[in-house]
Amino acid sequence: xxxxxxxxxxxxxxxxxxxxxxxxxxxxxxxxxxxxxxxxxxxxxxxxxxxxxxxxxxxxxxxxxxxxxxxxxxxxxxxxxxxxxxxxxxxxxxxxxxxxxxxxxxxxxxxxxxxxxxxxxxxxxxxxxxxxxxxxxxxxxxxxxxxxxxxxxxxxxxxxxxxxxxxxxxxxxxxxxxxxxxxxxxxxxxxxxxxxxxxxxxxxxxxxxxxxxxxxxxxxxxxxxxxxxxxxxxxxxxxxxxxxxxxxxxxxxxxxxxxxxxxxxxxxxxxxxxxxxxxxxxxxxxxxxxxxxxxxxxxxxxxxxxxxxxxxxxxxxxxxxxxxxxxxxxxxxxxxx
Amino acid sequence: xxxxxxxxxxxxxxxxxxxxxxxxxxxxxxxxxxxxxxxxxxxxxxxxxxxxxxxxxxxxxxxxxxxxxxxxxxxxxxxxxxxxxxxxxxxxxxxxxxxxxxxxxxxxxxxxxxxxxxxxxxxxxxxxxxxxxxxxxxxxxxxxxxxxxxxxxxxxxxxxxxxxxxxxxxxxxxxxxxxxxxxxxxxxxxxxxxxxxxxxxxxxxxxxxxxxxxxxxxxxxxxxxxxxxxxxxxxxxxxxxxxxxxxxxxxxxxxxxxxxxxxxxxxxxxxxxxxxxxxxxxxxxxxxxxxxxxxxxxxxxxxxxxxxxxxxxxxxxxxxxxxxxxxxxxxxxxxxxxxxxxxxxxxxxxxxxxxxxxxxxxxxxxxxxxxxxxxxxxxxxxxxxxxxxxxxxxxxxxxxxxxxxxxxxxxxxxxxxxxxxxxxxxxxxxxxxxxxxxxxxxxxxxxxxxxxxxxxxxxxxxxxxxxxxxxxxxxxxxxxxxxxxxxxxxxxxxxxxxxxxxxxxxxxxxxxxxxxxxxxxxxxxxxxxxxxxxxxxxxxxxxxxxxxxxxxxxxxxxxxxxxxxxxxxxxxxxxxxxxxxxxxxxxxxxxxxxx
Ligand SMILES: Cc1cc2nc3c(=O)[nH]c(=O)nc-3n(C[C@H](O)[C@H](O)[C@H](O)COP(=O)(O)OP(=O)(O)OC[C@H]3O[C@@H](n4cnc5c(N)ncnc54)[C@H](O)[C@@H]3O)c2cc1C
Ligand code: SF4
Ligand code: SF4
Numbered sequence: 001x002x003x004x005x006x007x008x009x010x011x012x013x014x015x016x017x018x019x020x021x022x023x024x025x026x027x028x029x030x031x032x033x034x035x036x037x038x039x040x041x042x043x044x045x046x047x048x049x050x051x052x053x054x055x056x057x058x059x060x061x062x063x064x065x066x067x068x069x070x071x072x073x074x075x076x077x078x079x080x081x082x083x084x085x086x087x088x089x090x091x092x093x094x095x096x097x098x099x100x101x102x103x104x105x106x107x108x109x110x111x112x113x114x115x116x117x118x119x120x121x122x123x124x125x126x127x128x129x130x131x132x133x134x135x136x137x138x139x140x141x142x143x144x145x146x147x148x149x150x151x152x153x154x155x156x157x158x159x160x161x162x163x164x165x166x167x168x169x170x171x172x173x174x175x176x177x178x179x180x181x182x183x184x185x186x187x188x189x190x191x192x193x194x195x196x197x198x199x200x201x202x203x204x205x206x207x208x209x210x211x212x213x214x215x216x217x218x219x220x221x222x223x224x225x226x227x228x229x230x231x232x233x234x235x236x237x238x239x240x241x242x243x244x245x246x247x248x249x250x251x252x253x254x255x256x257x258x259x260x261x262x263x264x265x266x267x268x269x270x271x272x273x274x275x276x277x278x279x280x281x282x283x284x285x286x287x288x289x290x291x292x293x294x295x296x297x298x299x300x301x302x303x304x305x306x307x308x309x310x311x312x313x314x315x316x317x318x319x320x321x322x323x324x325x326x327x328x329x330x331x332x333x334x335x336x337x
Numbered sequence: 338x339x340x341x342x343x344x345x346x347x348x349x350x351x352x353x354x355x356x357x358x359x360x361x362x363x364x365x366x367x368x369x370x371x372x373x374x375x376x377x378x379x380x381x382x383x384x385x386x387x388x389x390x391x392x393x394x395x396x397x398x399x400x401x402x403x404x405x406x407x408x409x410x411x412x413x414x415x416x417x418x419x420x421x422x423x424x425x426x427x428x429x430x431x432x433x434x435x436x437x438x439x440x441x442x443x444x445x446x447x448x449x450x451x452x453x454x455x456x457x458x459x460x461x462x463x464x465x466x467x468x469x470x471x472x473x474x475x476x477x478x479x480x481x482x483x484x485x486x487x488x489x490x491x492x493x494x495x496x497x498x499x500x501x502x503x504x505x506x507x508x509x510x511x512x513x514x515x516x517x518x519x520x521x522x523x524x525x526x527x528x529x530x531x532x533x534x535x536x537x538x539x540x541x542x543x544x545x546x547x548x549x550x551x552x553x554x555x556x557x558x559x560x561x562x563x564x565x566x567x568x569x570x571x572x573x574x575x576x577x578x579x580x581x582x583x584x585x586x587x588x589x590x591x592x593x594x595x596x597x598x599x600x601x602x603x604x605x606x607x608x609x610x611x612x613x614x615x616x617x618x619x620x621x622x623x624x625x626x627x628x629x630x631x632x633x634x635x636x637x638x639x640x641x642x643x644x645x646x647x648x649x650x651x652x653x654x655x656x657x658x659x660x661x662x663x664x665x666x667x668x669x670x671x672x673x674x675x676x677x678x679x680x681x682x683x684x685x686x687x688x689x690x691x692x693x694x695x696x697x698x699x700x701x702x703x704x705x706x707x708x709x710x711x712x713x714x715x716x717x718x719x720x721x722x723x724x725x726x727x728x729x730x731x732x733x734x735x736x737x738x739x740x741x742x743x744x745x746x747x748x749x750x751x752x753x754x755x756x757x758x759x760x761x762x763x764x765x766x767x768x769x770x771x772x773x774x775x776x777x778x779x780x781x782x783x784x785x786x787x788x789x790x791x792x793x794x795x796x797x798x799x800x801x802x803x804x805x806x807x808x809x810x811x812x813x814x815x816x817x818x819x820x821x822x823x824x825x826x827x828x829x830x831x832x833x834x835x836x837x838x839x840x841x842x843x844x845x846x847x848x849x850x851x852x853x854x855x856x857x858x859x860x861x862x863x864x865x866x867x868x869x870x871x872x873x874x875x876x877x878x879x880x881x882x883x884x885x886x887x888x889x890x891x892x893x894x895x896x897x898x899x900x901x902x903x904x905x906x907x908x909x910x911x912x913x914x915x916x917x918x919x920x921x922x923x924x925x926x927x928x929x930x931x932x
Contacts, residue, residue, distance in 0.1 A: 114913070117719070163878065164879055166914070
């Protein structure tokens with residue numbers, strides 16, 4: 001099958017939805033293609049958002065409403081396997097001819113099993129930040145045996161800033177997510193003890209530093225500077241973790257009931273395939289390069305292909321959505337010539 | 338006959354100089370040998386080893402059989418130069434005896450025999466003339482190949498040829514001229530006086546027919562002068578160039594057969610190994626740092642070269658995976674990895690009395706049994722392997738003393754690899770005492786790095802040390818565990834430390850074949866590739882390691898296997914980062930198939 005449109009937006013996460021809305025509102029024809037059967041991207045997995053504890057579903061709902069009013073044509077359950085600046089091919093074989101493409105294909109989560117020393121997938125009570133969000137959704141935090149954990153360790157930077165797994169970049173949102181999650185645990189289980197193991201606290205956004213202080217002062221969350229080196233299973237599903245407290249320069253061994261790994265953002269493999277087919281440039285991290293970091297952040301090295309959201313680097317929701325607006329404007333300008 | 342001609346002086350001076358320097362060098366090296374090595378020499382000198390060495394010297398210093406096995410043209414090049422030259426000397430000696438009987442002939446009389454003999458000889462033995470020309474032709478063909486090798490090494494069977502230092506280039510230039518000049522000198526002599534074999538004789542006739550005799554007579558002395566100068570020049574530079582290997586390989590073969598070896602502590606014997614390197618460059622092609630990453634100037638040939646000339650940099654010494662692939666192919670059999678380790682030790686060893694005082698009295702072991710299990714730090718970072726071993730021990734009904742389940746002192750090899758030999762020895766001592774205290778009779782480890790240091794450096798008398806693949810193979814054979822084979826194919830990746838390091842190749846394969854289908858890739862066993870994750874390289878970064886790993890995975894999967902099996906936690910970790918396919922340690926495969 002062959003379809004025709006002005007702009008194809010690839011990826012129906014927050015960035016993709018917003019870009020499609022803007023394009024249609026400006027009167028141009030556009031198709032939004034999403035691999036999953038639902039729109040929303042990663043946000044569907046999050047419970048409440050930093051730094052305001054806004055419910056993630058509120059944000060999605062708002063965006064979907066806007067989408068409905070803009071009459072965007074959506075193709076769900078359709079994976080894009082090939083792009084050029086004038087064509088998108090879907091896994092089904094359908095081809096969409098167009099005059100511009102906005103890539104909003106986002107990021108992948110780092111597979112915590114690769115850091116096998118932490119025992120994810122091997123030990124009972126080692127979970128990831130994504131699993132924890134799922135627990136927040138259900139309203140209970142519990143170990144595999146069903147008990148509420150009394151002592152929880154949260155490890156930052158799993159699969160970020162780690163040369164050993166060839167992920168040199170910072171995933172940006174994990175630090176603040178860890179602070180947010182620590183507070184949520186303390187809210188639900190006030191008697192529990194929570195220890196965050198970090199390398200640096202990167203509290204870059206508005207209200208983040210304040211939240212970090214609140215976590216310490218109001219919720220008594222402990223922050224230890226040092227990476228956990230390994231975990232081992234103890235009887236009754238408890239875990240022993242080894243780390244170094246680099247502020248006191250002492251090795252440290254601790255037993256906890258649950259270990260939460262803050263998994264980072266990884267560039268999807270498909271970026272390399274897209275780059276190969278179109279000549280898009282990639283960063284060493286595997287994310288797609290913008291044409292210019294300051295003035296043309298949503299343009300790429302290929303005219304007619306635009307980018308929005310985390311396809312170029314780890315970003316927050318707000319940043320991804322703002323970029324979507326910019327990308328749709330740039331695409332419009334491009335097709336109007 | 339009167340042996341007086343000024344043109345021989347360059348040769349005489351060069352030869353005398355070379356002789357003095359070489360003798361002086363060897364004398365110093367022998368004097369500096371440690372007591373144990375002297376003992377070994379005394380023991381070996383009147384044994385069969387000496388006889389065997391003579392054979393080996395003939396085979397390797399003259400015929401170069403090992404280089405032949407590597408590449409025919411390269412072998413021929415080395416053989417023709419060495420054997421050809423050697424035969425020229427031997428036949429030349431016989432020639433003088435045949436013609437002159439037992440009268441005294443000075444050395445240069447032998448070398449320039451044609452010059453002195455041609456005017457006065459009346460009868461000729463054609464067979465001698467033939468042999469001399471024949472061997473000269475052989476040598477010339479070798480020189481020709483050496484020229485070709487400089488222009489295109491591929492034509493002689495290697496991809497890369499060594500980059501040489503100044504003394505090498507000078508010596509080499511003189512050497513290249515020696516034999517063509519000999520040909521010319523003897524030809525001109527033959528053209529004037531007659532004689533010579535099928536080569537010099539026929540060429541001489543040709544010269545005589547076409548060139549005026551006046552010209553030939555005026556060319557005679559300049560050619561012999563040039564020949565003498567090129568010989569003398571070569572001899573002058575020889576002791577300082579790679580050609581020192583020509584002589585040094587001989588004492589090396591003897592010493593090695595008398596069981597002398599380099600150790601972690603640098604010693605005088607090392608000099609024999611270092612200067613026996615011919616800089617043939619065979620080790621360069623073998624090195625994955627070269628092949629995959631394009632890193633030059635760090636391979637064993639360069640390491641030995643830089644060390645010999647005291648220009649070794651830490652970055653060169655440390656840029657090596659210690660995979661042992663070069664050692665495997667080195668035709669001289671130099672212990673390249675040990676030499677690098679002892680060098681690292683000089684550059685990095687930090688003596689510290691207090692550094693590991695906290696070892697005193699710590700013992701975090703648990704369980705009880707005659708069999709001890711030392712998982713090793715790497716295995717602790719790949720807990721699936723550790724859990725699998727625990728399951729296997731349980732299935733076999735083994736009582737096990739777990740040496741390091743709650744933490745331990747490192748086996749010492751990582752520090753040894755980085756050159757911190759003294760610190761490593763402290764750990765070795767601690768662990769030896771720990772093992773003895775718990776009275777184990779068998780020690781099983783999952784890590785080939787630990788396994789190698791246990792077998793090479795530990796004194797564990799009365800304790801059998803096994804890698805877990807060996808242990809599993811033995812309990813499978815005795816029927817203490819049984820497996821239900823799966824319909825799945827594995828290609829086995831030989832870990833460097835287990836394979837080339839400890840010679841364990843068969844047990845891992847035996848175990849895999851009992852659990853699934855075993856497949857092989859072409860570079861396996863002694864020729865296996867290094868996964869790239871080696872603890873010994875302190876220079877390349879993780880991205881470069883990953884690049885090596887990807888190339889290894891690619892090669893392994895050429896076998897057509899569905900999955901990759903290995904027997905080292907570090908290989909397993911490194912390779913799994915480079916592929917989506919399952920990479921499993923043999924212990925994991927076995928624990929999944931236990932019945
Ligand atoms: C644990 C965690 C918690 C977080 N919490 C917050 C928070 O509280 N606040 C905040 O601001 N940010 C948060 N973030 C960041 C947030 O997830 C991202 O900013 C946001 O998801 C980026 O949206 P996106 O549209 O760029 O990418 P994505 O959400 O990844 O969406 C990309 C979409 O593209 C689709 N797609 C990909 N490839 C194809 C293809 N070939 N064909 C068709 N469709 C395709 C995918 O299915 C997906 O739906 C969090 C991140 C993590 C990891
Ligand atoms: S180390 Fe061995 S293989 Fe390498 S150049 Fe020297 S002799 Fe040849
Ligand atoms: S040991 Fe391996 S990495 Fe080191 S020089 Fe030899 S081949 Fe290269």
